[in-house]
Amino acid sequence: MSTAPTTERYELTDSARAVFRALAVGDPASRPALGEALGLSKVTMSVAIADLLKLDLVESRGTSRGPTGRSAMLYSVSPAAGHVLGIEVGATRVQVAAHGLGGGQITSRTHVLSAHNLNVTEAATRAAVELTELVRADVGDSSGPLLAAVVAAPTLPMYHTGSAQLLDGQQLATLLPVPADVPVLVENNVNCAAIAEHRIGVARDHEMFAYLQIGVKIGVGIVVGNRLLRGAHAAAGEVAMAPFPWAPGAVPRRAGLEEYLGSDALMQRCAAAWPERRGPAPRDAQALFDAAAHGDADARHMVDQHARDIGRLAVAVLSVIDPGLIVLGGGVGQNQLVVPEVRRTIQALAWDTEVTVGALGDHATLLGAVHTAIDRALDRITG
Structure with a gap:
């Protein structure tokens, strides 16, 4: 290409x-x-x-x-008139989609990252480059020129996850097979999900809200006055860096809150607390939530406890910015079983705030990248 x-x-x-x-x-x-x-x-x-x-x-x-x-x-x-690319690089998959300037999808490709890959960064980078080339070939010459591309990825490689450092989005941007004059923007993945929910999701009628993502990782996307809040270091919403644990005699760990609230830690607690008489514990968060949804009392107890922890994080967020609306997303956060306990925790510790699950599910991050790219494309055409 x-x-x-x-x-x-x-x-x-x-x-x-x-x-x-x-x-x-x-x-x-x-x-x-x-x-x-x-x-x-x-x-x-x-x-x-x-x-x-x-x-x-x-x-x-x-x-x-x-x-x-x-x-x-x-x-x-x-x-x-042209098209754009949205590129999502997540913890478990890489997606690339081409959309027209009106928002309609032209084509998309997905690659699932192996859980056994020791070098996740290298695998994700290679997949993003290969998928971009395939998507551009799928589009061909039928949809005008490529005008912009946006990579949605964790954008603060300040700490390590396992043995692999978080993806360097800026380096990936230089490797993508796109024309030399096409701008490639790297945007935080949670910010992209917030943008999508604001444009076409549950927050489209709200000038201010917080998108709280809980999954393998955690983060908050903040919209104020219909604009994304990035912060002085483009790190607004990096709640993973909140001091944790925070108690007498405890020394906070770097990104300790993410280690505690991430789905890997949830499943470790589940395995440790699962009654031996029940046999093996659920293998992953999806299995745990499925069991809770089907009436398993032990699974529901663990889900409710995790939801209360999410609610406490939500209280920390609303106590600082008072967004009026909190949208829950991510692999765990978007599950409807989480909402009741989050609401109860907020009411008990702070003040009544609207809480809802995002409308776009697993597509939020990619769609946010697409709509950010469309904005950039329109700026190129209209000035």
Whole structure:
């Protein structure tokens, strides 16, 4: 796959830029509807649409009938306008997806990382490069130029997990087979999940909320005033670094809270506490939650205790930023069994705060990377 520059620049009027961005982030719309929403006259709208059609940035898509009974042509972003890549590098899998500027998926590929691989970083990097090349080949020339790519990954390699250091996202960005003029942004994976829930998930009507991810790792994505809060070191929400344990005579360990709340530690506690008369303990978090959901009292007891621990972390988050809404995500956090105890713990230790599970499940991180890439692509086209 060629990595030569392919993206052309467009000279657009301010009105054409506004129309194009509105179509990219919204549904197909007619010229009257767009003109009313953007405050543009009929003449200005006609010129803007004509310019965008000439550049193959938009296309007509059927008609709609208004309240007066008249039919109006609908317009949407053209597939030829271009596409973006979202790349998720997680603890257990790597995913790469190509989406059009209107948000629709073109193609995607997934690689599951082996739990027995001693060098997770190397395997994840290799998979991301190979999947990117495959996805670009799948897209071919049918969806316009590649305009932007975003890698969603743990972005603070400050501590170790097992024997392998966390992925160096910046290094991976230089290895991806994309054209030389395509910007590649590396964004924190939890931040990406928060962005997705804000754009198209349960938090889309909220100006402020916190996305609390609990899985193999933990983290918080914070949105304030409809903008992602990154912090002075791009480390806002790195709750894994909160001092833990914190008690008389105890010395906090670096990332100790993540070691305690991560799903690996959960299963270690489960194995230690599981009654011998019951036989082997559940093999992983999914099996534990499945058993609890089917009425297993021992499994439910462990799930509830873990949920209370998650609730205590949620209290720490809301005591600092008071987000009004906490969205739970991650392999463990997104399970509905967690929600009741989290709510009870928050009510007991702080004040009533809305708690819900994310709407996008396992797709949140990848979709957040995609929508961040679309934002960057629109900036390239519209300035």
